[in-house]
Amino acid sequence: MINLTASIWVGALEQxxxxxxxxxxxxxxxxxxxxxxxxxxxxxxxxGAVAARLIYSGYSPWLATxxxxxxxxxxGLCTGLLHTKVRIAPLLAxxxxxxALYSINLRVMGGKSMLSLLRIDTVxxxxxxxxxxxxLVVITLGLAFIIVICYLMFVFLQTEVGxxxxxxxxxxxxxxxxxxxxxxxxxxxxxxxxxxxxxSGALVAQYxxxxxxxxxxxxxxxGLASVIMGEVVIGNKTLRRTLIAVVxxxxxxxxVITFVMRIGLPAxxxxxxxxxxxxxxxxxxxxxxxxxxxxxxxR
Numbered sequence: 001m002i003n004l005t006a007s008i009w010v011g012a013l014e015q016x017x018x019x020x021x022x023x024x025x026x027x028x029x030x031x032x033x034x035x036x037x038x039x040x041x042x043x044x045x046x047x048g049a050v051a052a053r054l055i056y057s058g059y060s061p062w063l064a065t066x067x068x069x070x071x072x073x074x075x076g077l078c079t080g081l082l083h084t085k086v087r088i089a090p091l092l093a094x095x096x097x098x099x100a101l102y103s104i105n106l107r108v109m110g111g112k113s114m115l116s117l118l119r120i121d122t123v124x125x126x127x128x129x130x131x132x133x134x135x136l137v138v139i140t141l142g143l144a145f146i147i148v149i150c151y152l153m154f155v156f157l158q159t160e161v162g163x164x165x166x167x168x169x170x171x172x173x174x175x176x177x178x179x180x181x182x183x184x185x186x187x188x189x190x191x192x193x194x195x196x197x198x199x200s201g202a203l204v205a206q207y208x209x210x211x212x213x214x215x216x217x218x219x220x221x222x223g224l225a226s227v228i229m230g231e232v233v234i235g236n237k238t239l240r241r242t243l244i245a246v247v248x249x250x251x252x253x254x255x256v257i258t259f260v261m262r263i264g265l266p267a268x269x270x271x272x273x274x275x276x277x278x279x280x281x282x283x284x285x286x287x288x289x290x291x292x293x294x295x296x297x298x299r
Contacts, residue, residue: 010135012258016251017142018203019222023230023250024149024243025072025196026223031242032157033189034169038094038220040197042101043075045216047198048205049108052115055206061123065202072198073191075101080187105213113213122206138207145203149196150243157239165189197223221274226250228281253277 022044029037047068054064075097082093109115127137156162167175168185176182197219205211230249236242260273 008258008262009255010139012254013251014138014142014207015204016254017139017146017247018207019200019226019254020142020146020247020250021149021203022197022200022219023223023226023246024146024153025193025200026220027227027242027246028153028189028193028196030224031227032166032169033186033193035186035190036091036094037076037079037190037193038091039075039079039097039101039190039194040094040220040223041216041218042098042105043072043194043197043216044201044204044219045105045211045213046071046075046101046108047201048211048215049105049115049201049213050198051202052117052205052211053108053110055117055120055122056115061121061126061206065123065199065206068202068205069195069199072201073195075198076190076192076194077187079194080190083190084183084186102213109211109213115211117206117209117211120209122209123203124206142203145199146247150247154240154243161185161188218271218274221271221278222253225274225278225281226253228278229253232281232284 022040026040029035029040050071051061051064051068054067055061079093079097082088082096083090086093088096106113124137124141127141128134132140157166164175164180165185165188167180168182168189172182175185201216204215226249227246228249229252230245230247231242233252234241234245234248236245256277257270257273261267261270265273
């Protein structure tokens with residue numbers, strides 16, 4: 001019983017790390033770029049579909065994983081071009097790409113709604129050849145991806161292009177008046193964000209041993225919930241702290257979901273619970289602001 005309980009919580013940690021890559025992508029689009037990008041629901045599935053199809057066809061799991069990243073980059077690029085070149089509103093551009101990707105994902109998977117990877121080698125089975133204990137393989141690989149991505153994001157967001165991207169999200173009009181090409185910043189940000197989402201989809205597909213046409217539904221809400229929860233718990237005063245908070249938020253979200261499932265919440269209510277969780281997390285800063293004011297007024 002103890003081993004079963006421990007494995008459940010270890011599973012929550014594993015999922016938190018793998019989905020954490022997706023949450024970092026959502027952070028780039030929603031927080032850094034301030035772009036409500038709904039492409040995420042489609043690009044997550046696209047990354048999983050591309051990786052699963054290539055692995056199923058006999059290609060290297062590592063090549064398949066990074067092709068999932070590349071597919072996500074292309075999806076984000078298309079959304080960015082729809083917005084900057086065709087001048088479609090951000091929300092609508094994301095919705096259009098999300099709808100288009102549903103059909104594209106089915107085509108990638110050969111017209112099937114699910115593509116199984118059972119008894120097929122993945123990046124996780126490759127890692128076991130290095131002598132890492134089987135029960136630590138997912139955590140080790142997930143943590144490695146998280147550390148590398150967080151480091152690269154930390155360095156990139158302090159470069160000239162990264163600072164322009166952050167400034168575009170903070171005040172687009174001001175940074176444009178200084179001669180910065182905000183269209184370029186948006187395309188770069190959306191490409192990078194969705195690339196990470198696609199990479200996460202590729203890892204999750206291999207983790208669960210199948211790719212499903214509906215595996216990306218609600219990912220944008222999950223990502224947003226994780227970002228907000230991490231910022232509420234850890235804070236976002238510095239870039240380094242924010243990146244850590246985003247990953248911790250992903251782990252906290254998976255632990256909370258595991259807990260509510262353990263106490264008997266029906267799986268059909270998970271989306272409702274996630275929506276309520278996002279609302280509560282977004283309300284926390286307002287509650288924190290009002291509490292000291294309320295105490296001060298009482299005095």
